[in-house]
Amino acid sequence: MDTWKTMGALSIFLAAASVAFGVWGRDGAMIGLSCFAVFFSILSFLRCSGTVHRYSVIMSATVLICTVLSISVASYSSLVDSGTMSMLQWAYISGAVQGAAVIPLIVMFFFTVAALFKASYNWVMMPGLGWLVGMGIQVPKNLSVFVFQLADIQSGIITNNGIVIIMLVGLMMFILFCVILRSVFKKNRYLITASGLAVRP
Amino acid sequence: MLIVCPLSVMLMFVYVTLGYARGLAAGHPMEYLQMTCILWAIVMTVLPIFRLARLISLPYWFLLLVYADMYLFVITLCEGLYFDLLWWPDFTHVISSMVIAAIIFMALCLMQTHSPPHVTFGSRGGLIAVLLIAALSFGAIWEIMEGMTGILTGVDYMSYGTLHTMGNLTADLIGAVIMSAIAWAMLSTRDAKDIASKIRLGKKNIDAGI
Numbered sequence: 138m139d140t141w142k143t144m145g146a147l148s149i150f151l152a153a154a155s156v157a158f159g160v161w162g163r164d165g166a167m168i169g170l171s172c173f174a175v176f177f178s179i180l181s182f183l184r185c186s187g188t189v190h191r192y193s194v195i196m197s198a199t200v201l202i203c204t205v206l207s208i209s210v211a212s213y214s215s216l217v218d219s220g221t222m223s224m225l226q227w228a229y230i231s232g233a234v235q236g237a238a239v240i241p242l243i244v245m246f247f248f249t250v251a252a253l254f255k256a257s258y259n260w261v262m263m264p265g266l267g268w269l270v271g272m273g274i275q276v277p278k279n280l281s282v283f284v285f286q287l288a289d290i291q292s293g294i295i296t297n298n299g300i301v302i303i304m305l306v307g308l309m310m311f312i313l314f315c316v317i318l319r320s321v322f323k324k325n326r327y328l329i330t331a332s333g334l335a336v337r338p
Numbered sequence: 339m340l341i342v343c344p345l346s347v348m349l350m351f352v353y354v355t356l357g358y359a360r361g362l363a364a365g366h367p368m369e370y371l372q373m374t375c376i377l378w379a380i381v382m383t384v385l386p387i388f389r390l391a392r393l394i395s396l397p398y399w400f401l402l403l404v405y406a407d408m409y410l411f412v413i414t415l416c417e418g419l420y421f422d423l424l425w426w427p428d429f430t431h432v433i434s435s436m437v438i439a440a441i442i443f444m445a446l447c448l449m450q451t452h453s454p455p456h457v458t459f460g461s462r463g464g465l466i467a468v469l470l471i472a473a474l475s476f477g478a479i480w481e482i483m484e485g486m487t488g489i490l491t492g493v494d495y496m497s498y499g500t501l502h503t504m505g506n507l508t509a510d511l512i513g514a515v516i517m518s519a520i521a522w523a524m525l526s527t528r529d530a531k532d533i534a535s536k537i538r539l540g541k542k543n544i545d546a547g548i
């Protein structure tokens with residue numbers, strides 16, 4: 138197996154490990170995001186070209202790190218039950234961690250869709266639609282919370298205000314990321330195409 | 339459309355103000371129902387004015403969907419159907435999500451038509467993938483808006499708890515999937531350019547019928 142394919146396989150492994158950690162820590166949001174990471178890493182392995190596997194590894198590693206943080210030092214029990222912060226303050230932290238996990242998923246969404254359907258995105262399309270992709274990923278993520286943490290919802294550990302704040306923090310992060318991405322893409326004339334990251338001649 | 343539709347919604351406003359609306363007894367604040375009637379009456383007035391002024395012309399199938407959704411929303415709130423029928427809120431969210439997805443679909447078709455040659459959504463699947471995820475995003479943004487309204491005002495105008503939010507998101511997902519399936523079917527017999535051609539902006543294009 139060549140280096141790129143090895144990286145692709147590593148990406149799938151890291152994403153699967155993230156799912157495992159998410160299940161072990163019973164963190165519905167990170168289970169959902171990790172499933173996205175598995176999905177994109179498999180698609181990338183099968184259909185994307187060499188350099189995209191590097192981004193795939195970065196994606197899976199980021200999601201794994203965020204999952205580990207979410208079930209350990211940034212978990213509800215570590216921060217709220219211990220009295221370190223309030224539930225709403227924890228929602229901001231959780232929103233930042235989950236937002237950080239979604240950002241590489243946004244990038245991989247464009248790479249995999251471009252590879253599958255022969256699309257081509259420029260400095261207008263990708264940043265313009267990127268924050269919407271991030272917010273779209275939030276819906277299955279929240280439904281994953283509903284499925285895996287229903288008891289926490291019913292007991293009041295997960296509140297509506299908390300969910301709203303987590304999504305709002307994510308929205309802010311995605312918009313900021315897309316503003317930076319727009320600048321980078323425009324300056325370098327990047328395109329995301331079926332063969333990966335290209336430069337427009 | 340310009341007169342009948344806004345007038346009918348303003349009659350609902352009078353109905354609410356006089357205190358007859360069952361939505362008041364169901365628990366909706368009067369000012370909330372009144373603002374809802376005013377807002378949608380304005381929207382129902384603005385859309386035909388844009389058409390008469392030859393600023394924008396939209397496909398009839400879309401206008402039918404939008405007006406049906408607006409009436410559904412106003413009547414639902416004023417009659418308290420959200421509280422009387424357990425499945426009604428999810429049903430209205432499905433329809434609303436379909437409307438949003440339809441708007442996004444038309445926008446993506448316009449983008450595909452007017453983008454330079456090196457920029458494209460690719461095949462039918464590429465456009466539908468972006469449509470689905472973008473349609474879901476507005477469901478999340480709507481829930482943020484509902485939640486923040488409650489957080490900032492201290493009154494839960496539109497927020498009824500976590501399970502309600504989760505139900506709404508599920509309904510939004512269903513609506514987005516249904517509209518994506520419809521869009522997939524539409525794109526099997528015509529391309530994005532054909533769909534975009536039914537959306538006409540500006541006097542010149544509307545008069546020319548292009």
